[in-house]
Amino acid sequence: MTDENKLNWLQEFFRKRRENKKKKMDKLKSKGIVYKIFRSIGKTILYFFIFTILWVVVYKFVDPPFTSLMIIRYFEDDSEEKSIEKDWVNIDDISPDFLLACVAAEDQLFFDHFGFDIKAIEKALKYNERRQGEKIKGASTISQQCAKNVFLWPDRTWVRKGLEVYFTLLIELIWGKERILEVYANVIELGKNIYGVEAASQIYFNKSAVKLTRYQSASLGATIKNPLKRNPKTGVGGRQSWVLGQMGNLGNLVEENLGIEKK
Numbered sequence: 001m002t003d004e005n006k007l008n009w010l011q012e013f014f015r016k017r018r019e020n021k022k023k024k025m026d027k028l029k030s031k032g033i034v035y036k037i038f039r040s041i042g043k044t045i046l047y048f049f050i051f052t053i054l055w056v057v058v059y060k061f062v063d064p065p066f067t068s069l070m071i072i073r074y075f076e077d078d079s080e081e082k083s084i085e086k087d088w089v090n091i092d093d094i095s096p097d098f099l100l101a102c103v104a105a106e107d108q109l110f111f112d113h114f115g116f117d118i119k120a121i122e123k124a125l126k127y128n129e130r131r132q133g134e135k136i137k138g139a140s141t142i143s144q145q146c147a148k149n150v151f152l153w154p155d156r157t158w159v160r161k162g163l164e165v166y167f168t169l170l171i172e173l174i175w176g177k178e179r180i181l182e183v184y185a186n187v188i189e190l191g192k193n194i195y196g197v198e199a200a201s202q203i204y205f206n207k208s209a210v211k212l213t214r215y216q217s218a219s220l221g222a223t224i225k226n227p228l229k230r231n232p233k234t235g236v237g238g239r240q241s242w243v244l245g246q247m248g249n250l251g252n253l254v255e256e257n258l259g260i261e262k263k
Helices: 003-061 068-076 096-106 118-130 142-151 158-174 177-187 197-205 214-223 238-250 253-258
Strands: 189-191
Touching: 003 142, 003 158, 096 142, 096 177, 096 214, 096 238, 096 253, 142 158, 142 177, 158 177, 177 197, 177 253, 189 197, 189 214, 197 214, 214 238
Parallel strands: none
Antiparallel strands: none
């Protein structure tokens, strides 16, 4: 091999060596970028779980000061005198009849499920399949409604629905049935700018929530489905009679499960 050939061989050898080294470095860099991406995603997921779990734990002991729906409704209101009428009361200061009316109207298996009424969901899916294009029928339990009202926003996207499932499981696990029903009764929309049973009771019937009669409780329970169009004081049609009938069928369900007695 001549000197010139040797030189060419050495040059080719070192060129290939440099190329191989560069390829290895590029692979390491790409792996590093992928690792950083997955690490960032992992951290975000971890922080999300930590924050949301702590949020739910705090609200087990601290009453939610407001909900996203309250804020949305406030800014949607074009009237000059905007307001948010709400007044928190403990579950012992709420008539058991009203709590029963909520269960009768919205979720009769509330004390039997872990946040979701599977049979009701299946029925709603079949109903919506048959009546595509018409008004969608929901199957949200009190736990789901409570999770949506307190932690989320009114929407029908899959993202919001997915988060609703997550928060529903959390409050079932961390709060328990009594706290869920207490929070629900205090944040539920019961009229224009009216939230919670105490504010509704004072505005519609001039009395505290603990003194609500069975008839008045059924009227408020009948309002939950459409609070902006139904008025429990002027009448809610046949819905009220239906709720009363269901309350009779459920008997002392609330008192038996929560140990709450009428005052």
